[in-house]
Amino acid sequence: MLEQKRFMETLEKCNGALPERLAQVFTLREVTGLTTDEICAELGITPNNCNVMLYRARMGLRECLEKNWMTGGRPS
Amino acid sequence: MISCKEVSRLVSESLDRPLTLRERFWLRLHLWRCRSCGNFAEQMNAMRAAMRRLARSPDDPPERG
Secondary structure (H helix, E strand, O other): OHHHHHHHHHHHHHHHHOOOHHHHHHHHOOOOOOHHHHHHHOOOHHHHHHHHHHHHHHHHHHHHHHHHHHHHOOOO | OOHHHHHHHHHHHHHOOOOHHHHHHHHHHHHOOOOHHHHEEEEEHHHHHHHHHHHOOOOOOOOOO
16 A cells, blocks of 8 residues: 555656656646547647657656666665 | 567557557557567556546545445
């Protein structure tokens, strides 16, 4: 449970550490729950661009989580 | 066979749009043979679930029964 809480904190921090535009698109998708079509309309970007940004956000988050949680976070 | 890089992109897009039959076919075939991409797909799903949890309750305790 504690482990999960720390994971969530790290996730939040990592999301905040993404480039602003990526974090914005990712948050609209995963937290607000907009569809990519809605995000495109909202931000005036193409679906392809939106997919690429979501992809980059996920890759960035994964990297950040790996660095800050999966390795560094374990009690030794 | 498609590359691991392409697979990672498809895994991500599968969270945002329905994949075509052809994409699904190549994705499944690759995931069946490639353990590390399988792990990657699991991580992406876990990340989505975690973001949902964040969205529901930033700091609150889990809902009481």
